[in-house]
Amino acid sequence: xxxxxxxxxxxxxxxxxxxxxxxxxxxxxxxxxxxxxxxxxxxxxxxxxxxxxxxxxxxxxxxxxxxxxxxxxxxxxxxxxxxxxxxxxxxxxxxxxxxxxxxxxxxxxxxxxxxxxxxxxxxxxxxxxxxxxxxxxxxxxxxxxxxxxxxxxxxxxxxxxxxxxxxxxxxxxxxxxxxxxxxxxxxxxxxxxxxxxxxxxxxxxxxxxxxxxxxxxxxxxxxxxxxxxxx
Amino acid sequence: xxxxxxxxxxxxxxxxxxxxxxxxxxxxxxxxxxxxxxxxxxxxxxxxxxxxxxxxxxxxxxxxxxxxxxxxxxxxxxxxxxxxxxxxxxxxxxxxxxxxxxxxxxxxxxxxxxxxxxxxxxxxxxxxxxxxxxxxxxxxxxxxxxxxxxxxxxxxxxxxxxxxxxxxxxxxxxxxxxxxxxxxxxxxxxxxxxxxxxxxxxxxxxxxxxxxxxxxxxxxxxxxxxxxxxxxxxxxxxxxxxxxxxxxxxxxxxxxxxxxxxxxxxxxxxxxxxx
Numbered sequence: 001x002x003x004x005x006x007x008x009x010x011x012x013x014x015x016x017x018x019x020x021x022x023x024x025x026x027x028x029x030x031x032x033x034x035x036x037x038x039x040x041x042x043x044x045x046x047x048x049x050x051x052x053x054x055x056x057x058x059x060x061x062x063x064x065x066x067x068x069x070x071x072x073x074x075x076x077x078x079x080x081x082x083x084x085x086x087x088x089x090x091x092x093x094x095x096x097x098x099x100x101x102x103x104x105x106x107x108x109x110x111x112x113x114x115x116x117x118x119x120x121x122x123x124x125x126x127x128x129x130x131x132x133x134x135x136x137x138x139x140x141x142x143x144x145x146x147x148x149x150x151x152x153x154x155x156x157x158x159x160x161x162x163x164x165x166x167x168x169x170x171x172x173x174x175x176x177x178x179x180x181x182x183x184x185x186x187x188x189x190x191x192x193x194x195x196x197x198x199x200x201x202x203x204x205x206x207x208x209x210x211x212x213x214x215x216x217x218x219x220x221x222x223x224x225x226x227x228x229x230x231x
Numbered sequence: 232x233x234x235x236x237x238x239x240x241x242x243x244x245x246x247x248x249x250x251x252x253x254x255x256x257x258x259x260x261x262x263x264x265x266x267x268x269x270x271x272x273x274x275x276x277x278x279x280x281x282x283x284x285x286x287x288x289x290x291x292x293x294x295x296x297x298x299x300x301x302x303x304x305x306x307x308x309x310x311x312x313x314x315x316x317x318x319x320x321x322x323x324x325x326x327x328x329x330x331x332x333x334x335x336x337x338x339x340x341x342x343x344x345x346x347x348x349x350x351x352x353x354x355x356x357x358x359x360x361x362x363x364x365x366x367x368x369x370x371x372x373x374x375x376x377x378x379x380x381x382x383x384x385x386x387x388x389x390x391x392x393x394x395x396x397x398x399x400x401x402x403x404x405x406x407x408x409x410x411x412x413x414x415x416x417x418x419x420x421x422x423x424x425x426x427x428x429x430x431x432x433x434x435x436x437x438x439x440x441x442x443x444x445x446x447x448x449x450x451x452x453x454x455x456x457x458x459x460x461x462x463x464x465x466x467x468x469x470x471x472x473x474x475x476x477x478x479x480x481x482x483x484x485x486x487x488x489x490x491x492x493x494x495x496x497x498x499x500x501x502x503x504x505x506x
Contacts, residue, residue: 033364033367036357036360036363036367037364037371039357039360040355040356040357040360040361040364040372043356043357043358043360044356046356047356091327092327092330092377092378093377093378093379094377094378094379117327121292122292122295125291125292125293125295126292126293126296128293129293129296133246133250133480134242134243134247136484137242137243137246137480137483137484137487138239138242138243140484140487141237141239141242141484141487141488141490141491142491144488144491144492145491145492145495146492146495146496155488155492158488159485159488162481162484162485163481163485165431165452165453165455165481166260166455166474166477166478166481166482167261167262167474167475167478168260168478168481168482169263170260170261170262170263171260171261174261174263186263186265190265190266190267193434193435193438193452194438194441197435197438198435198438198439201435201436201438201439202439205436205439
């Protein structure tokens, strides 16, 4: 019974949504619109659930003094700091529980939440993403070795796209006459991205699409039950 | 292999210098526009003045260097063409990204009034379903803007009921939910013209939508796409200056790849001789 009810709900809702795609008339269209509103409300709760989960997992790690536990203290402290400043003084034009915090805003130049967002959060995220450039450079040096015909093709395509996607491509081949414009590096790069890459990507997308249909049917028909938790 | 023994900190050092120097001393390498960027530009150009367009900020600060210049250039272009801009966000941080650009642009466009020429409707959770609901009843989903002003009190929103009242949609997308959801719902289901600006790494996964059926009308791809758009509208910004750094970084990576290959083949030759 504990499993039968959610499985029945899934089956009914799944069938209604599928039917509404093929029969866009009442009652399917109406129920489908209502379900969309429900979905957005549940999505909102999912954010709250995520926050509760973050607190629970981090508290447990600190409680049992797991490896690197001080980092989890920092995570929780940062979380409560952002939530606290946002709740007390709001952000941008929105007021918080204590209003707009004019005194503190004039002291630091903006609301505490905005100050932390602009000066800490943004910079930390930018730093994390920027580090990728260094790792990609190091990985490219080690991985792009012309060992086989396939790797030579991959290497050549990578270099052409890398040059074509920068101003260097224009600088190196911009002088070519119109009759040789097909050798222009930005055009070569555009060709590689538009045809061979897109062809491969489409194959992946079609495969993934069929996979999604298969998984969805398995969930609707109750064959796939892992989303219910347990085994 | 020597290719494997080279201390990677050397690569990091060269890359750091290669990126930092052009940002300090601007080289001014040439920028050439591509077909996909021109298509986005033309779409904005061809839209009659006074039309309402939708720009969705579906990214967070991690993708700011690539997508922020696109957002700025697109808003500048829309303001100059007298288009009314509705801003939405499928990512929570997208709201702040949009406000950051709007605050920066305000002094340059003092005649643009919030609520009459542009509005930030804020973030809504739900991704694809949110877009579907927007297509049916926009005001049912967005009852207030990001500041909490009721939608009935926003003059430019009075005639917006669904996608029929939107000339085109542009998604500045760093992943999911983002451009794919906009194409599948606003484009394929409701027949709106959709375009996008994406990060360099996601270009290959979005390119299939740039096709003869025009699921996507052009595409701004990475920093280069942003720089090309800045060039087309005649407002060089951070993407244009960043292109020098990116170009040099790519060149350094290529040089290291060549060094790696030379070392690999030299070692292979040596090993053969020894055998």
